[in-house]
Amino acid sequence: MKDNEITSFDKELNKFLQSKCLIPGGLGLWEIYFRKICTAWGEISGExxxxxxxxxxxxxxxxxxYVGYNYEVTQKQSRNMLLGRSSATQFCNFNNIPYEVVDVGIASDDGIGVNRKVAKGTKNILNHPAMTEDEFNSAFQAGYERVEHYVKQGINLFSFGEMGLGNTTTSACVLSALTGADPSETVGPGSWPNKPDLMKRKIDFVRAVLDKHKANIVSESEPDRxxxxVAHVGGFDIAAILGAMLACVDFEKPFVIDGFITAVSAACAVHMNDRVKDYALPSHNSREKGTELVLVEVGITQDMVPIQAQMSMGEGTGAILMVQMLKTTQHMFVNVGTFADLMKL
Incomplete structure (x- = not known):
């Protein structure tokens, strides 16, 4: 929408909310996110x-x-999610939220879920770029096209999750490269035990990766940078989520960030298109160390994050809980009675 249209819509939204039998601002963040969702859509709707x-x-x-556990866990857990047996998919099933698993680079011969496999995993970023430019474009496009596919089916709110051993490491690399933050500020335990010796090993790994690639991740164009x-030190999951988030902006659909990995993708998306901030909704404050730093890149401060539960499961567990709360509050704002109705009682 153009600026004058936004102003006009804001007036309409204010009038709508002022008519409702609610204490002004009494629902705090939920009113802020109701406004943000409706503004993204360009209409007032409770559905x-x-x-x-x-x-x-x-x-x-x-x-x-170099990091983490047996990489085959990614394959096994992805199959487990298809069967609805993971924490995230249990949340989805209980709350009637449809989900899908998109394989953009699982190290398996067959495609698992929606097959958009770019390669059987990235290369080891300690020695090589994670992916080629063509591979980045393929992963990015896979994410973009999944959003486009669902927009055509009438979906109006997206949430994103990820699965892939080692992706807190790649995310820390991306965040440090993006912001210049020292790895000691961006590296958290991920799925590792939170022990000083293991953390030092992980921080040293990220530092070595950044040093290896620093000459190749500069550009005068911020989108190109x-x-x-992402192509040099990231992962296929980050590239795909980045594409999906930018598609949400193009199709004017809000989306919910999950934890650290999806937040890093959102920060990358903001650096490519600042309008991402108008569509991004936080869910939870992951216990990964770089979470607060990366959310600031998306324009989100800690007081704007509703769920403070020290979660770090991935898969979109926090995002799904947020979607259910948004569904609840969105329905309420549209259907709650008005002051005019109240005075007739």
Whole structure:
């Protein structure tokens, strides 16, 4: 919408809310997010039609044993999610939120879920760029096209999750490269035990990766710099979520960020298109160390994050809980009675 249309819509939204039998501002963040969702849509509606998308991919640093656990866990857990047996998919099933698993780079011969496999995992970023430019474009486009597919079906709110051993490491690399933050500020335990010796090993790994690629991730164009960063030190999941989030902006559909990995994707998206901030909704404050830093990049401060639960499951667990709360509050704002109705009683 143009600026004058936004102003006109804001007036309409204010009048709508002022008519309701509610204490002004009494519902805090939920009113802020109701306004944000309606403004993104350009209409006042209480019907949220959600879709949760989980992007799965393996990372070369994990497959070569530099970080994390057996990389085959990505394959097994992705199959587990298809069967509805993971925490995220249980949340989806209980709350009637449709979901899908998109394979953008699982190290398996067959495609798992929606097959958009770019390669059987990225290369080890300690020694090589994670992916080629063509591979980045393929992963990015896979994410973009999944959103486009669901927009055509009437979906109006997206949430994103991910699955891939080693992706907190790649996300820390991307965040440090994007912002210049020292790895000690961006590296958290991920699925590792939170022990000083293991953390030091992970921080040293990220520092070595950044040093290896620093000459190749510079550009005068910020969108081009982001592409280079993700292609050199990121993962297929990050590239796909980045594409999906930018598609949400193009199709004017709000989306919910999950934890650290999806927040890093959102920060990359903001650096490519500042309008992403108008569509991005936080869900929870992940216990990963770089979470607060990365959310600030998206224009989100800690007091704007509704769920403070020290979660770090991934898959979109926090995002799904947020979608259910948004569905509840969106329905309420549209259907709650007015002061005029109240005075007739």
């Amino acid at each position: 949220i039609r959600p879709q949760h998308i989980i992007f799965s991919a393996d990372n070369g640093c994990n497959m070569e044993g 982001v592409r280079k960063i």
